[in-house]
Every structure is written in C-alpha cells, then in structure tokens.
Amino acid sequence: METGYRGIPIPTIKRLPSYLRLLQGYREQGMEMVSATTLAEELGLKPIQVRKDISCTGIEGKPKVGFVVVNLIEAIIHTLGWDNATDAIVVGAGHLGSALARYEGFERYGLKIVAAFDVDPNKWDTWLGDVPVFPLSKVKEYIDRNHVNIGVLAVPADQAQETSELLVECGLLAIWNFAPKDLRLPDHVVVQRTDLATSFAVLSAKVRQKMNKKELSSEVDDW
Amino acid sequence: METGYRGIPIPTIKRLPSYLRLLQGYREQGMEMVSATTLAEELGLKPIQVRKDISCTGIEGKPKVGFVVVNLIEAIIHTLGWDNATDAIVVGAGHLGSALARYEGFERYGLKIVAAFDVDPNKWDTWLGDVPVFPLSKVKEYIDRNHVNIGVLAVPADQAQETSELLVECGLLAIWNFAPKDLRLPDHVVVQRTDLATSFAVLSAKVRQKMNKKELSSEVDDW
DNA sequence: TAGATTGTTAATCGATTAACAATC
DNA sequence: TAGATTGTTAATCGATTAACAATC
CATH class of the missing domain: 3.40.50.720 (NAD(P)-binding Rossmann-like Domain)
Incomplete structure (x- = not known):
C-alpha cells in the first residue's frame, strides 16, 4: 500500500534546530521580521535552501520583507513536535x-x-x-x-x-x-x-580532505 | 582548476565506524573472513551498499568467500586516519x-x-x-x-x-x-x-513519521 | 560444476541548486 | 516605480540501488 506521504526530508529536519536558535535570539532582540537571505548568511547556507526548508514548516513570507520571526519560531517548534513535552x-x-x-x-x-x-x-x-x-x-x-x-x-x-x-x-x-x-x-x-x-570520523575525514586539498590547491566545503 | 578528487562520500565515512566495531568483534572471535552480505545483515544495510563502502577503503575481496577480516580492519582504520593518534x-x-x-x-x-x-x-x-x-x-x-x-x-x-x-x-x-x-x-x-x-530533532521526526504511518495504514495509538 | 559473492556499469532516487515569474 | 525577496518549476548533483558479468 502506498501512502505517498514522505514527510519532511531528514536534512531539513537537521537544519531546523539551527534556524530555531537563531530566531529565538532575534526575538529576544526584538526583531519582528527576518529574510531567508539573512538566516542563510548567518548559518553559512544558501538562501534558496533556507526558503525550501521554511516552506516545509508551512509558513509563507512576504516578498521584499521576509518572514515573521515569531510565526517561524512557532512553526518550527510545531514541526519538530517540540510543543508537546x-x-x-x-x-x-x-x-x-x-x-x-x-x-x-x-x-x-x-x-x-x-x-x-x-x-x-x-x-x-x-x-x-x-x-x-x-x-x-x-x-x-x-x-x-x-x-x-x-x-x-x-x-x-x-x-x-x-x-x-x-x-x-x-x-x-x-x-x-x-x-x-x-x-x-x-x-x-x-x-x-x-x-x-x-562524529569524530567525519571530523577526521574533513581534516584529511582539507589537508589533501591544501596540497592540491584550495577550497570547497561540505558537511 | 579541477582536481577531480572528491574524497570518500560523507555517508560512507559515517558507516565505517560501524563496520569497524563489528569487524573487531569478529576478529576477537577468531573469524578470518567475512562477506559483505553478513556485515549488511548485521547492520540492517543492503549488501550492495556495504560493498560500495568497502571499495572506498581499497580492499578487494574474493568471490564466494568475502573479505579478510584483519585486512578490512586495518584498511578502515587507515582510511579514517585513526592510525595516527x-x-x-x-x-x-x-x-x-x-x-x-x-x-x-x-x-x-x-x-x-x-x-x-x-x-x-x-x-x-x-x-x-x-x-x-x-x-x-x-x-x-x-x-x-x-x-x-x-x-x-x-x-x-x-x-x-x-x-x-x-x-x-x-x-x-x-x-x-x-x-x-x-x-x-x-x-x-x-x-x-x-x-x-x-539529533533529538531527528528522533522526534522519526517518531512522528512512524505514528503518521500507523494512523494511515490501520491502528490508532494514543500517547 | 553450481552457486554464492564480488566489482562495475547503468538506472533510480532524493536533495540541492538554478532560473524566473510573482509580489510587496 | 524599482528592487529585493518570495515560491515554484526545472536542472543538476550525488548517493543508493539494480543489473549483470567475472570469479573462486
């Protein structure tokens, strides 16, 4: 039997807590709106990815201005199921x-x-x-x-x-x-x-890759 | 400039420690050879994936018998860079x-x-x-x-x-x-x-997905 | 030999990224 | 308005999986 529903992608789920922490900081500072561009820059992600992730929470933004901070916070908490202890x-x-x-x-x-x-x-x-x-x-x-x-x-x-x-x-x-x-x-x-x-294996691998690249030439990231 | 070398995929890196732990157990039990099929079954993976992962370590196996346990152990440790403290x-x-x-x-x-x-x-x-x-x-x-x-x-x-x-x-x-x-x-x-x-976000999401599936397919739970 | 397992090449799948129209 | 940002649709990228010949 096919349900068709796949749920939110795991990589997106993994990024939600990072957004949430950032947004909670913004709220404390009294910020009301935030753009995907800003969130992306802060976390070293691409804006398009942040927008895709946000769309999974069901929140819509306003062109030119962005998203309502408290709405996003609420939606992420709900999406993660963190509103029910x-x-x-x-x-x-x-x-x-x-x-x-x-x-x-x-x-x-x-x-x-x-x-x-x-x-x-x-x-x-x-x-x-x-x-x-x-x-x-x-x-x-x-x-x-x-x-x-x-x-x-x-x-x-x-x-x-x-x-x-x-x-x-x-x-x-x-x-x-x-x-x-x-x-x-x-x-x-x-x-x-x-x-x-x-976790340490990934750390080790990144260090190695970085050293190899340094030997070869330069840049590029992933994690 | 293109180096072409991408290194070992991160998902593979993440599975290597699991193989390693299993293999070290086998060695202690005196096992000399092991097949990808066995490793896969033990870890809930597919044999093809285990073979792909192993190929990243540079180790080759023998059809019908599998891989030499100690060679695999050594190769994984080396691949992870865990031989240099x-x-x-x-x-x-x-x-x-x-x-x-x-x-x-x-x-x-x-x-x-x-x-x-x-x-x-x-x-x-x-x-x-x-x-x-x-x-x-x-x-x-x-x-x-x-x-x-x-x-x-x-x-x-x-x-x-x-x-x-x-x-x-x-x-x-x-x-x-x-x-x-x-x-x-x-x-x-x-x-x-x-x-x-x-990590907890992923756990929460998995629990939710599991519950959703249960609701859709048949029984209803409460908690 | 017969059959299980390997390694490789190709297909599939899913996530990321790009392109772009819509919009405030 | 002009320009930044959104949301969507399509293209790209990378990992997983399938298919299958090679082999002990």
Whole structure:
C-alpha cells in the first residue's frame, strides 16, 4: 500500500534546530521580521535552501520583507513536535549518563528527563541534579506507572544490546542511543544514534580532505 | 582548476565506524573472513551498499568467500586516519566536558585528550581521570608547547563563539563543537558539530513519521 | 560444476541548486 | 516605480540501488 506521504526530508529536519536558535535570539532582540537571505548568511547556507526548508514548516513570507520571526519560531517548534513535552529516562548513570541527566538544555526541545537507572547500588537513591537514580530492576515498574516514551541509553557498549531489549520489552517507543554500538531492535522501535565515533570520523575525514586539498590547491566545503 | 578528487562520500565515512566495531568483534572471535552480505545483515544495510563502502577503503575481496577480516580492519582504520593518534584538549569542564575528558573510548579512534581548560578557578589543578584541568587563560601557552590539533568545545552556548575564536587564534585546526550553537569561523578551520538538538530533532521526526504511518495504514495509538 | 559473492556499469532516487515569474 | 525577496518549476548533483558479468 502506498501512502505517498514522505514527510519532511531528514536534512531539513537537521537544519531546523539551527534556524530555531537563531530566531529565538532575534526575538529576544526584538526583531519582528527576518529574510531567508539573512538566516542563510548567518548559518553559512544558501538562501534558496533556507526558503525550501521554511516552506516545509508551512509558513509563507512576504516578498521584499521576509518572514515573521515569531510565526517561524512557532512553526518550527510545531514541526519538530517540540510543543508537546515528552518524558524520558536515562539508562546508565556513568559519566555520560550523568551529564545527560543533568543537562538543562533538553527542556527547550520538549524533552524532560524524569529519572535515571543504573545497575550499580552505589548510585541508587542518589540525585543527578533534579533527577533521581533508581535500580535498573525497577525500570519496568517505573515506565508502567509513569508516562515515559523515550529511553536515553548511556550504558557501556557491551551492555547496550541487552539493555535496549529490556527497554523495548518495557514498552518504550524510541531509544536515543549514546552507546558506541549498533543496536538490532524490532522495526516498530525508533532508534537514534548519537555516536561519538561517527562524529569524530567525519571530523577526521574533513581534516584529511582539507589537508589533501591544501596540497592540491584550495577550497570547497561540505558537511 | 579541477582536481577531480572528491574524497570518500560523507555517508560512507559515517558507516565505517560501524563496520569497524563489528569487524573487531569478529576478529576477537577468531573469524578470518567475512562477506559483505553478513556485515549488511548485521547492520540492517543492503549488501550492495556495504560493498560500495568497502571499495572506498581499497580492499578487494574474493568471490564466494568475502573479505579478510584483519585486512578490512586495518584498511578502515587507515582510511579514517585513526592510525595516527591525535592530541586534543577539552575546553569547558562542566558536566559534559568532564564526561568527554573522562571518556576512555576515544583511544580507539586515535584521539587522545591531553588536557582540559575552564574559566572556573575551582576546577583548576583538579583531574578528570587522567586529564589535568588548567585555567583557560593558559590555553595558548599549552597549545604552543604541546602538539594539539583538535579542540573539543563543551562550553555554554553563549560562550561558544568567543571561545572557539580564541582556540582558532591559538592555532587549532579543528573544533569538535558540543555546544548548542552554530559557530562562524574562518574557512580554514574544520568544525564538526555534535548537536544534541539536531539529533533529538531527528528522533522526534522519526517518531512522528512512524505514528503518521500507523494512523494511515490501520491502528490508532494514543500517547 | 553450481552457486554464492564480488566489482562495475547503468538506472533510480532524493536533495540541492538554478532560473524566473510573482509580489510587496 | 524599482528592487529585493518570495515560491515554484526545472536542472543538476550525488548517493543508493539494480543489473549483470567475472570469479573462486
């Protein structure tokens, strides 16, 4: 069966948060209108791309003047689904998990970390900022009682697969995986990696390419 | 002037670390050969894509049997430039910066965090694992004396731009930016973002798309 | 040999970019 | 008005995927 609807392209989705941050800054400065040209220049993109991206949010602009800042902000937040706060748990309260649990910026994305879980008894009943740490064995009970949709996975690589399976059994719909491990999970589960290795690989490659180009001659970018 | 050489596609670069992790596991298990088909199945990719990716590393396989595991490992490490260790500093020793400084997995990528810097005097002369924390005011001196190429930026968003400019003035070639802020830096500097907002945006979008599909095709969920 | 897998060449797909008419 | 900016339609570009001959 064909739905035909493809949704907003992922590359566009990835740029929306950048627009949003910029626009929120503009709003604080009291700016009411902004052109795609300005946004593009600020972010090192091409105006045409910014216009295409904006069109995905459903907002229309006025020729010569541009777009209404607050409308754009609202539309982007809505497009990203960040207007409905989602509760999440952090699983694995090591260094990275702790940092994530304490990170205050998530609120801006409509993401609320409500609890953390770990297998280490020394961590039980401590707090990471406002976030309580519980035994991992209690995670099912917690998820059942509270409305948790997302699991932020920050366990060691060798425990990532089994822990993620546990979370799926508990009914979580989406897993944000910070462990350096590719997970094999059922199709109905959304998995998003934030893989330091991948990110560093791209960094390494860019450095290499830049050095090669310098050797050869000059310029050109991508990312 | 045309160089013609475009380098390895970024999407391929991003998949190489996944292959590498898998292959290193195979090596530990004593496997000597592996087919693209197997790798693909394990990672949820198509065999043809894996073959294309592998061809970028310059390794050739044998029909019917596949590729020599250790050759592949070596070639991927070399392609990523992970065989030459690079020294890096972490700038910003808050929760995230501390976690990054303490993260032991970087060694596998040929990345070595040699020092951290912060403006907060309470953090000076403490240690994050094996990594000493110094005053940010000493960063230029440190970079000049030691061979540091990469800066890992983990400061608050409102300090990211100026701090990154400082690092560029100190001569760093590349900045790995964990701050939720888009940096404007000279073209000769390589910037790689690891932006939680972007990553979460993709997660949010995938969840939405999945829910839309479910609505269209049949069942209705609520959450 | 037969069959699985490789590597290459061509087709497809999707995103970016260009061109340009519409408009305030 | 004149000129900058928008939105749309078409062209380009690059990555993925398909097709298939080569090969162990």
